[in-house]
Amino acid sequence: MSGTTRITVIGTGTGAPLGDEARAAVAGAGLVVGGRRHLAAAPVPDTVEQVTLGPLAPALEAIARHLDGGGCGPVVVLASGDPGFFGIVRALAERFGGARLDVRPGVSSVAAAWARAGLPWDDAVVVSAHGRALRTAVNVCRAHPKVAVLTGPGAGPAELGAALADEPAGPDxxxxxxxxxxxALGDSDAERIEQVSPAEAAARDWGEAVSVVLCLDPARAPGPARTVAGPPAGPAAGGWALPEDAFAHRDSMITKAEVRALALARLGPRLGELVWDVGAGSGSVAVECARFGAAVVAVEKSADGVGRIRANAAAHGVDVRVVHGAAPGALAGLADDPDAAFVGGGGVDLPDVVAACARRARRTVVVALAALDRVPAARAALAGAGLDVDGVLLQSSRLSPLPGDVTRLAATNPVFLLWGVRPPAPAAEGVSL
Incomplete structure (x- = not known):
């Protein structure tokens, strides 16, 4: 690409008019690219070539032709807010190189929304649902108390509210x-900021003026002071595979720390994903997955177990949706397929439970078994759903003190851990030209 012509990217801010420097850049440009409303509001001379932004590819090609052909004058790109934040700067840098860009950001819609709400947002998670699957934004909203969602067609407040409206409304x-x-942020005549419940949002037609929705747990919205912005990188102090005494449980009926460590490694819970913990018992796996930032549903058939799961989630400061019911029947009422599922417990229904999870899991299923007799059926259920199956027998011994200031090794019960991983979809065959 010839020459060193710069590409000036101007963020108009939220409702802010172009400043003097930006107006001068537009007046001296050879090519101005922007959305219809940006071009209409900018003082673009009639002699300057204009490209209206719709699909991104044609606009990038127009810029490339201008630069390659030695077009007269520099290129100016007009964008909303901060164009380096989920904006056009990424595409321009990938195509033309960051060194060629002169970016002049404005106030992003996300920053403006938090300002209108009167809340700091260095501890918030920002998710884009514009042109992307809504499920990631929904799962982040389920798991995190402070989220900004950039909306798009088919992924606005009504759709987000509908996905969240069936969550239990209890205090935990x-x-x-x-x-x-x-x-309509920044529009003095049309700007509106409204707080609604998910059900209220789902029942309304919001039109096309919504650019951002904040999803909040009001009790935790202000948040503590932070050193690092954004969501926590992982579990807080104490790490993961916490000791059993970190959870309320009944008669040692809890997935042991050593087993939980490998189960978590195979589940790979992360922000934006959904994990099921089926036969959750104390909910130790559910809570640990939530501490990694995943949205979690715990399914438990006993009423006292349901209470313990809720208490453990509250004690560790995480959100876990608890479903009181027996699998596999209770799974039919869960509308969203999980990215990963953990199956604990046992019983004659175990193969059916594993099969139900394996049919719906997008990525992986992990099964913990104490009984040797149940391993073949569980393995067959995973394989029957098309998953690649592997497993291990875990046997561990812990240091245990004895009188006389000496130590012995105390063996824990051996546990089989099986996992099934969904193989990647085959790549589409290339087309010969």
Whole structure:
């Protein structure tokens, strides 16, 4: 690509008019690229070539032709807010190189929305649902108390509210979320900021003026002071595979720390994903997955177990949706397929439970078994759903003190851990030209 012509990228801010420097850059440009409303509001001379942004590829090609052909004058790209934040700067840098860009950011819609809500946002998670699957944003909203969602067609407040409306509304569940819907930010005549419940959001037609929705747990929205912005990188102090005494449990009926460590490694819970813990018992696996940032549903058939799971989630400061019911029947009521599922416990229904999870899991299923007799059926259920199956027998011995200031090794019960991983979809064959 010839020459060193710069590409000036101007963020117009949220409702802010172009400043003097930006107006001068537009007036001296050879090519101005922008959305229809940006071009209409900018003082673009009639002699300057204009490209209206729609699909991104044609606009990038127009810029390339201008630069390659030695077009007269520099290129100016007009964008909303901060164009380096989920904006056009990424595409421009990938195509033309960051050194060629002169980026002049404005106030992003996300920053403006948090400002209108009167909340700091260095501890918030920002998710884009614009042109992307909504499920990631929904799972982040389920798991995190402070989220900004950039909306798009088919992924606005109504769709987000509908996905969150069926969450339990108790004091210890993700159903206590509220949505702050920001419409027409920066427009002095049309700007509206409304706080609604997910159900209220789902029942309304919001039009096309919404650019960002804040999803909040009001009790935790202000948040503590932070050193590192964004969501926590992983579990807080104490790491993971916490000792059994970190959880309330009945008669040592809990997935042991050593087993939990490998189960977590195979489950790979992370922000934006959904994990099922089926036959959850004390909910130790569910809580640990939530501490990694995943949205979690724990399914438990006993009423006292349900209470313990909720208590353990509250004690560790995480949100876990608890479903009181027996699998596999209770799984039919879960609308969203999990990315990963953990199956604990046992019983004659275990193969059916594993099969139900394996049919719906997008990525992996992990099964913990104490009984040797149940291993073949569980393995067959994983394989029958098309998963690649592997496993291990875990046997560990812990240091245990004895009188006389000496130590022995105390063996824990051996546990089989099986896992099934969904193989990647075959790549599409290339087309010969």
């Amino acid at each position: 569940g993700p159903g206590r979320r509220v949505l702050v819907v920001a419409r």
